[in-house]
Amino acid sequence: MIRLDGKVAIVTGATRSIGEYIARGLHGAGASVMVTGIEDAAGAAVAASLGARATYRRTDVTRDADIEACLAETKRRFGKLDILVNCACSYLDAGLATPRQDWLDCLNVNIVGPAIFVQKAAPYLTKPGGVVVNIGSVSGKFGNGTRGPYSAGKAALMHFTRCAAVALAPDGIRVVTVSPGWTWSPPMEEMTGDDRDLADRAGAHVIPLGRVGRMEEVANIVAFAASDEASWLNGCDLAADGGFSALGPDQGKGPKYWVAESR
Numbered sequence: 001m002i003r004l005d006g007k008v009a010i011v012t013g014a015t016r017s018i019g020e021y022i023a024r025g026l027h028g029a030g031a032s033v034m035v036t037g038i039e040d041a042a043g044a045a046v047a048a049s050l051g052a053r054a055t056y057r058r059t060d061v062t063r064d065a066d067i068e069a070c071l072a073e074t075k076r077r078f079g080k081l082d083i084l085v086n087c088a089c090s091y092l093d094a095g096l097a098t099p100r101q102d103w104l105d106c107l108n109v110n111i112v113g114p115a116i117f118v119q120k121a122a123p124y125l126t127k128p129g130g131v132v133v134n135i136g137s138v139s140g141k142f143g144n145g146t147r148g149p150y151s152a153g154k155a156a157l158m159h160f161t162r163c164a165a166v167a168l169a170p171d172g173i174r175v176v177t178v179s180p181g182w183t184w185s186p187p188m189e190e191m192t193g194d195d196r197d198l199a200d201r202a203g204a205h206v207i208p209l210g211r212v213g214r215m216e217e218v219a220n221i222v223a224f225a226a227s228d229e230a231s232w233l234n235g236c237d238l239a240a241d242g243g244f245s246a247l248g249p250d251q252g253k254g255p256k257y258w259v260a261e262s263r
């Protein structure tokens with residue numbers, strides 16, 4: 001069991017979905033959690049359901065003043081900051097047809113917001129021992145003909161992780177990415193008409209473990225990455241994807257299979 005007793009965490013985009021599960025996972029491991037996001041009613045409900053050691057604060061990651069106020073409030077309320085999880089994301093993306101303003105808006109949430117949060121959190125993070133976990137995606141690792149800014153932003157976030165890890169290492173602050181693959185979550189519920197079996201059957205084509213992931217499985221990996229047990233992890237990516245990113249474009253089947261398929 002990963003324990004985070006006495007730690008203080010901020011989770012962005014924690015009002016629902018994977019971010020909510022990450023907040024619940026860190027809290028369940030003993031951390032105090034600042035639940036943040038832009039959906040106030042949902043965020044307040046998440047914090048209330050956690051009870052002690054949790055509070056909600058509206059924090060739009062595209063607004064510097066929100067980020068600064070969140071950090072100050074975390075310090076005031078919980079006394080310090082040990083863990084920052086950058087989970088908020090925008091799916092605003094029309095592939096090659098994405099207009100400029102949508103590119104800017106999507107990247108503002110998916111890479112600029114997290115980068116500014118790290119910049120402003122660095123003076124607050126415990127030294128040594130502070131941790132930043134940026135939530136990446138398999139979308140940042142592979143080409144996808146239907147996507148532009150979302151995938152490019154995730155790739156940028158993963159590379160920013162390496163830069164920040166090197167920059168903050170002298171202070172004993174670690175920075176890593178946890179990159180989920182296809183995860184049973186509200187976006188996937190919408191895509192499948194809330195059909196979990198369909199999601200698993202679809203996932204089985206491309207995920208060696210034969211199903212889509214669960215949000216708590218992603219949250220468990222984030223909790224581990226944020227814990228002192230992961231003290232030697234820095235600047236790397238943890239693939240929370242059931243083996244999706246271990247497959248090459250041949251889906252792990254090799255040329256004999258594809259030659260047979262093509263006869």
Ligand SMILES: NC(=O)c1ccc[n+]([C@@H]2O[C@H](COP(=O)([O-])OP(=O)(O)OC[C@H]3O[C@@H](n4cnc5c(N)ncnc54)[C@H](O)[C@@H]3O)[C@@H](O)[C@H]2O)c1
Pocket residue numbers: 012013014015016017018019036037038039059060061062086087088089090109135136137138139179180181182183184185186187188
């Ligand atoms: N769902 C998946 O299968 C999957 C796969 C790979 C990676 N991910 C990653 O996991 C994370 C969570 O994804 P999800 O699918 O749960 O997404 P989601 O859309 O359900 O949740 C995103 C959260 O970010 C919040 N948000 C949006 N704009 C914001 C802003 N400006 N400031 C603060 N919060 C903002 C939303 O309100 C929401 O709470 C994201 O980083 C995403 O890229 C998800």
